[in-house]
Amino acid sequence: MVNGKRTYSTDEFRGTIGRTYAESEPWWPEQIRSPPGAPNILIIVLDDVGFGQMSCYGGPVETPNMDKLAANGLRYNNFHTTALCSPTRACLLTGRNHHSVGMASITELATGFPGYNGRMPKDKATVAAMLRENGYNTFCLGKWHNTPDNETGPAGPYDRWPTGEMMGFDRFYGFLGGECNQYAPSLYWDNHPIEPPKLMHEGYHLSEDLADTAKLFIANHESVAPDKPWFMFLAFGACHAPHHVPEEWSDKYKGKFDKGWDKAREETLARQKKMGIVPKNTELAPPNPGVQAWKDLSADEKKLFARFMEVFAGFLSHTDHQIGKLVEFLKEIGDLDNTLIFIISDNGASAEGGLTGSVNEMRWANAIPETVEESLDMIDEIGGPRSYNHYPVGWTQAGNTPFKWYKQYTHYGGIKDPMVVHWPMGISARGEIRSQFHHAIDIVPTILEAVGIEPPEEIGGYQQKRIEGVSMLYSFNDGKVPTKKPIQYFEMLGNRAIWYNGWKAVTYHGRLPWESGSRWTFDEDKWELYNVEDDFSECHDLADKHPEKLRELVELWWAEAGKYNVLPLDDRFHERIQAREELEERTKFTFYPGAVRIPEGSAPNVKNRSHTITAYVEIPKSGAEGVICAIGGVPAGWSLYIKDKKLVYCHNFVGTRYYVRSDTNVPSGEVKIGFEFKKTGENTGKGILTINDKKVGEAKIPHTVPHIYSASESFDIGCDFGSPVTEEYNTPFKFTGTIKKVLIELSGKKHLSPEAETKVAMMRQ
Structure with a gap:
């Protein structure tokens, strides 16, 4: 007390409080403000787009909107990433090397060593947290894939989700894993799963949704705080597999890839030299091991493989169109000139489609051969909602022209990637190419220098470790200055x-x-x-x-x-996968209504083992329908549901569906629903349905999915929250009765071959 008044010296209040307001002194905390003229920051991350695919880098795919940004800004031909998605994103966000932040590879391959644990440390917070400390609003949209996979379920923990304090984002709209179905993505708004009805309407595509939501976030921000800068990390699912795109976009490229990948490489390099993207003496690296010469392919192979590439090209052009919509919006509201835009691919083009590509990538992941003839039967579905496609490795090689190797590799095909920078108020040069050596860790210090701030010494109570990257701002207006990055x-x-x-x-x-x-x-x-x-x-x-x-x-x-x-x-x-899964292995599960969006890695692993599902439900007198529980989607999975008063189990074996149906109607009242899978051989068995402990249906299930249903779909109670497992219903097909609980019990030992474990991991990149 001072002179009868209570004083406060803490940050909460620095005024004085007397008996009445007349005897008191108010105090308002100082508003956090960014430096005057601080630019907005927009990082656009493309997925699996190689050095030689975009037209502004001499590639065969038309990207007119990115071309315009390049013509009004800069292209870097000596920019590098880590060769994989999660690690590159960690670098882009933290300004530190990927092993420094525990992200040696994808989160699903985490181990108990500091550089490999998949847990970004809190003493190395993201640039979003740094900017938020300096008066920015921060938005994250699209692919994340930087949360440990076993923390992405409805039980969290949420501190390493985008809206966690050290991750630094005010808002999140996107998906947490490495890939997703572009027509039925597993999306979250902040920490809340979004119901499929919003997503599954006719004409929906994730890339369009992300662009529209980005505009919404910015519009809301500018409506209320137009003088406050914003930071946005917009990471498209494109062009990671599955290559999903409306048919009109892929049809634009009909016949344009009939020349094959060898000719495409030669033509791309010629354009790159003419444009100055590469030096005039650049040679075309020799073909990678195992890649077929186009001239040696059969007519059917050429037809199929060309279509795969037409769809990929349409996917990239469609993404470019969404970027154009966002850029035009920024121009309309007056934000474009003072928005520092980076467009970056997270690694080189992906070779995970194998030598012949795939219409359903889950077949490759499950070691189930997919012949050219089978793929040809589905050629009209490639890119559509019934496919889960990836192109063959020959197109990957062409996409990384003129380099060797691909994503996953530390030769230039994996790590030297396109980057466009656009900032009219900060870059006087127009349409120039920069050749200084730089890396993804250099983006954060570049942003900090452009804004005019130092990295905070403390964020959220954690003393922050140093930034490991080097600012590349010096190169924005000087193409001749030597690189300031030595190693x-x-x-x-x-x-x-x-x-x-x-x-x-x-x-x-x-x-x-x-x-x-x-x-x-x-x-x-x-x-x-x-x-x-x-x-x-x-x-x-x-x-x-x-x-x-x-x-x-x-x-x-x-x-x-x-x-x-x-x-x-x-x-x-x-x-690395097996050790963690064995440590966490459970055989008995109880689920309650509302449990949705549970990642496959956290769901009961019923694959290739006997198991039972028991559901206690209440059926109204008028009957009920809908999903009791389901996992997976169009590529593969299973679902237990009621339709037309019959109990049904569907096992989607990578596109071939096997059914077990009840021969009687499900009665009203309190009902005990049962399904039992009895394993009779390796990945084969029979299914038995029961109602109130009485057998009502039985059928052989000659083939079961051995290893993985999906890299993005979830396990759900009371609905199918992604793409539909079966063509007998449209998602989410919510259960219209009442589910009290669902019990799942596993018996027998699970087994996953080393080859399968690797494929499962690669699917999640």
Whole structure:
């Protein structure tokens, strides 16, 4: 007390309080404000788009809206990522190397080592949290894939979801996993799952929805706080598989890829040279191992493979159109000139479609061969809601022109990616190309310098570790200044590389994208050496000519590896998943109504083992229909439901559906519903339906899904919350009776082969 008045010295209140307001002094906390003239920040992340696919990089796919941004801004031809999605996103958001923030690879391959645990540390908060501390509103839309997969269910925890304090986003609208069905995505608004009716109306597509919601977030912001800047991280699901796009977009490219991928590579490189995207002396890297020559394919293969690429091209053009809508909106509201826009791909083009591509990628993931003839029967469905498609590796190779290898690899096909930068108020240059070496960790310090702030020393009570990237702002208006970044290491799934002052050492660790493990040990890796100042596409290995330079770079790699949590090197796949799943294995589950959007990895693993489902429900006198429980969707899965008063179980075996139906109606009142799967062989068995413990239906299920239903669909009680498992209903097909609880009990030991474990992991990238 001072002179009879109570004083406060805390941050909550710094005035004084007397007996009445006349004897008191009010105090208002100072508003957090950004520096004057601070730009809005928009990071647009494309998925699996290679260096040679967009037309502004000489590619064959028309991207007129990104071309306009490039013509009015900059293109970088020496920008690098980590070769995989989750790690690159972690770098873009934190300004630190991916091992530094525990994101060595995808979250599903996390282990108990600091660089590999899949948990972004709280002393290395995101740029969203930094900007929010400096007066920005922050928005995240689209693909996230930076939350541990076992924390993405309805029980959380939510601190590593986008709206968690250290993640820094005020709003989130998107999906948490590595890929999704573009027609029926598993979306969240902040931390709340969105019901499918909003999503499943005719004409829906996720990319359009993301662009529209981005406009909504910005419009709401500008309506209330037009003087306050905003930061948006907009990560499209495109162009990750499945390549889903309305037919009119893919049909624009009919016949344009009949020339094949070998000719497409040559034409792309010629355009890249003419445009100045690559140096005039750039050579086309030799074909990657296993890729077929186009001339050696059959007529049916050429027809099918060309259509796969037409659909991918339509998908990318369709995404470009959504970007154009957002940019036009920014122009209309007067935000475009002072919005710093980055358009970045998270890694090179993806080779996970294998040698022949796939109409239903879940067949590849489950080691179920998909012949060209079977795919041809579905050729008119490719890109539509009945498909889950990915193109063959030959188009991946063409998409990474002029480089070697693909996503997952530390050769340039995996890590050198397109980046367009647009900021009229901050960049005087127009349509120029920048060749300074930079990496995804350099985006955060660039943003901080552009805004005019230092990284906060503390966020949310956690002392913050240093930013590891280097600002590239110096390059915005000077194309000739040397790079200010001296060194950068790379490691992905055992593949390794280091860039140092224009030289690069790199090693391939002996595993093709569709294989389960390396053919040799780390000690047997053969390091290659390139002078990438002169050899843009890594065509001339100088390891034998300059052994001392190679030794210097390899030693530098080990030093950087020790510095940034890259050790211990770990090239395992199935063991990393299996160890965690065995640790968390449960055999008895009880679910209650409202339990939805449970990730497959957290759901009961009924695959290839006997199990029972028991549901206690109440049926009104008029009857009821709807899903009791379901998992998966169009690609694969199962559903237990009531339709036309009959109890039905459907097992979707990667597109072939097997049914068990009751021979009597489900009665009204309190009813005990039962389904039992009795395993009779490897991935085969019979299904038995019961009502009030009386058998009412039985049928063989000759083939069951062995390994994975989907990389994006969920397990749901009382509805089917994604795409429909069966064509007998439209989602969500909510149960119209009352579910009291659903019990699932597993028996027998689950088994997943090493090859299958790897494919499951790769599906989630």
